[in-house]
Amino acid sequence: MRRFTVVFCMALACSLPAVAHGEARAFACEPEWAALLEELGGNQVAVYQATSPKQDPHRVEARPSLIARMRRADLVVCSGSDLEIGWLPVLLQAAGNREVQPGQPGYFMASDYVRRLDVPDRVDRAMGDVHPYGNPHVHLDPRNLAIIATALSKRLAEIDRENADFYVARNATFQERWSASIERWEREATGLKGLRLVTYHRDAIYLANWLGMDLAATIEAKPGIPPSSRHLAKLLSQLEAEPADVIVRMAYNEPKAPAWLGEKTGIPVVELPYTVGGTKQAKDLFGLFDDTIDRLKSAVSRS
Ligand SMILES: [Zn+2]
Structure with missing residues (x-):
């Protein structure tokens, strides 16, 4: 009987979209990812921004309010490459939300999708608080943001399958506006x-x-x-x-x-x-x- 229950639940879980009803809930570590989620998610994604623009993203306190938000999140979007090493792992562990753990569809690290600069030849604590996977501040190249936007829209579509077409369309519109802007910025x-x-x-x-x-x-x-x-x-x-x-x-x-x-x-x-x-x-x-x-x-x- 017990075995039957487990199999039944698994089959049911497989047939359900990750986001059953209403908006998907996204937890953005930094304001740039909250902004990108808003571009791509429109009114289908409720975005929570964990840090303010005046806050040093390397140093954030893992407050209970952040843990509570992460517990309810369907998707966590951060820079990755250890930018959040001092606080994200603590939040993930304390929240205990299985959907957003590393390796799950609900875990999205933006810098995984682009070529990183400043990758050190060797890592030594004496070098300071160095980023061993390369420089994580990838959002300040808008060409990186274009690549990340496409990856993130696919991820949104995976998590919230009911609205998959919506995210793909939002990304197409964003890409069009974004590439025209990149051309203009480069000229200027x-x-x-x-x-x-x-x-x-x-x-x-x-x-x-x-x-x-x-x-x-x-x-x-x-x-x-x-x-x-x-x-x-x-x-x-x-x-x-x-x-x-x-x-x-x-x-x-x-x-x-x-x-x-x-x-x-x-x-x-x-x-x-x-x-x-x-x-x-x-x-x-x-x-x-x-x-x-x-x-x-x-x-x-x-x-
Ligand atoms: Zn840094």
């Missing part, structure tokens, strides 16, 4: 080629790689380690010998060290949104790149 940003950036963290590497800019130096001494005054002094003399064009402060970076460095070197400091909501203008994914390029261009024209 031609003057940024060769620009030498100082960033707090190497989170602008995909942006730099896309637009042909250079990451000349980072304000943090090692990934995840705030700069000491000794490191800042060294950076200052390095920039005096080999100047950079712009100091970038992302919305989630602390402002003091970039401001100090800007004052000492005379290099303009530009605040970039980093993600959706990071500035007032970065209202959605389109606004994120519009505003990023606008701000870089106006910093360069001022200097």
Whole structure:
């Protein structure tokens, strides 16, 4: 009898879509994935955004409210590549939701779908809080977002089969608008080629790689380690010998060290949104790149 029950339940589970009625519930680790889910999911997906644009996505507290959201999620969408190593595994374990564990359709790590930069030859704790699977900040190249959008729309279709056609159609519309925008952004940003950036963290590497800019130096001494005054002094003399064009402060970076460095070197400091909501203008994914390029261009024209 017991055996019969198990088989019956399994067969029933197989015949049911993962999302039985109503909206699919998605848990987005960062604002960029919440924004992409909204583009693709429209009113069929209820999106919960776990972090704010001013929050450092490397360092998030695994609060009970996040655990409760993850427990109810049909799909978890994060950057992956260990960006969330300090909090996502804790949430996954505490929530105990089998549908969203690694390897399940409900677990989607965006960076798995694109070519990662900064993959280290070796990983050594002495190198700091390094990302061993390469740089996880993949969303700042819009060409990556196009690839991820297609993969994510397929995943939504798998999880919520009733609305599969809807997600495919939403992605087609998004891709059309997105590729036209990429062309426009590339045209608008031609003057940024060769620009030498100082960033707090190497989170602008995909942006730099896309637009042909250079990451000349980072304000943090090692990934995840705030700069000491000794490191800042060294950076200052390095920039005096080999100047950079712009100091970038992302919305989630602390402002003091970039401001100090800007004052000492005379290099303009530009605040970039980093993600959706990071500035007032970065209202959605389109606004994120519009505003990023606008701000870089106006910093360069001022200097
Ligand atoms: Zn990082």
